[in-house]
Amino acid sequence: xxxxxxxxxxxxxxxxxxxxxxxxxxxxxxxxxxxxxxxxxxxxxxxxxxxxxxxxxxxxxxxxxxxxxxxxxxxxxxxxxxxxxxxxxxxxxxxxxxxxxxxxxxxxxxxxxxxxxxxxxxxxxxxxxxxxxxxxxxx
Amino acid sequence: xxxxxxxxxxxxxxxxxxxxxxxxxxxxxxxxxxxxxxxxxxxxxxxxxxxxxxxxxxxxxxxxxxxxxxxxxxxxxxxxxxxxxxxxxxxxxxxxxxxxxxxxxxxxxxxxxxxxxxxxxxxx
Numbered sequence: 248x249x250x251x252x253x254x255x256x257x258x259x260x261x262x263x264x265x266x267x268x269x270x271x272x273x274x275x276x277x278x279x280x281x282x283x284x285x286x287x288x289x290x291x292x293x294x295x296x297x298x299x300x301x302x303x304x305x306x307x308x309x310x311x312x313x314x315x316x317x318x319x320x321x322x323x324x325x326x327x328x329x330x331x332x333x334x335x336x337x338x339x340x341x342x343x344x345x346x347x348x349x350x351x352x353x354x355x356x357x358x359x360x361x362x363x364x365x366x367x368x369x370x371x372x373x374x375x376x377x378x379x380x381x382x383x384x385x386x
Numbered sequence: 387x388x389x390x391x392x393x394x395x396x397x398x399x400x401x402x403x404x405x406x407x408x409x410x411x412x413x414x415x416x417x418x419x420x421x422x423x424x425x426x427x428x429x430x431x432x433x434x435x436x437x438x439x440x441x442x443x444x445x446x447x448x449x450x451x452x453x454x455x456x457x458x459x460x461x462x463x464x465x466x467x468x469x470x471x472x473x474x475x476x477x478x479x480x481x482x483x484x485x486x487x488x489x490x491x492x493x494x495x496x497x498x499x500x501x502x503x504x505x506x507x508x509x510x
Contacts, residue, residue, distance in 0.1 A: 280458040321427040347464035362506030369499030376492030
């Protein structure tokens with residue numbers, strides 16, 4: 248049976264860094280959506296909205312971070328198992344609401360936090376099932 | 387979360403999921419990457435940029451992004467992001483249907499948890 252590569256502190260921190268980067272990208276996306284001044288999408292304002300979004304420099308900062316993050320994930324995959332990387336990657340679902348509170352002044356309720364926690368458990372289960380299958384296949 | 391935005395999010399997820407399946411099909415068609423060094427990663431990136439299926443996938447990414455942005459226009463990020471995890475569910479079902487990946491109880495259990503969490507977040 249193939250031995251699963253352990254998660255070193257270094258890799259762990261790199262994944263958390265990748266999570267923070269992606270969360271930052273999402274904040275930039277949301278900020279540029281707010282900057283369009285359009286707070287409700289209708290059929291009539293859809294095209295002006297998309298045009299405004301893509302002409303916003305803030306959005307392009309977000310897209311640039313996203314692409315960099317993609318390359319970073321490539322490097323992470325080369326050093327660890329997907330089944331280990333994925334649950335740590337799901338920390339993004341906790342970082343994004345924290346960032347939303349600080350940078351977007353959103354009100355994150357207790358129900359929302361509870362839901363997020365349940366989602367993380369689900370992602371953990373899903374990622375563990377993949378590792379099980381993989382180990383079995385390679386045995 | 388208004389039904390309209392839920393619908394837009396679902397369209398985003400459909401494009402996002404199709405994108406994942408197309409990318410996976412495209413990548414499956416390439417020679418298996420080694421990922422032993424950063425150079426391997428760069429070779430892999432070069433290989434994927436030469437595959438037509440990957441470019442189709444990139445078009446789907448663009449469409450998925452546009453719908454994601456419309457969701458962000460009307461929904462808090464701290465709601466939209468967790469609800470977006472429904473994509474795990476959609477990707478799993480499509481992997482089963484289109485890529486013939488196996489289903490097991492852990493996956494199904496995980497999916498149940500994700501759906502329960504999404505319902506909590508979306509109703510908050």
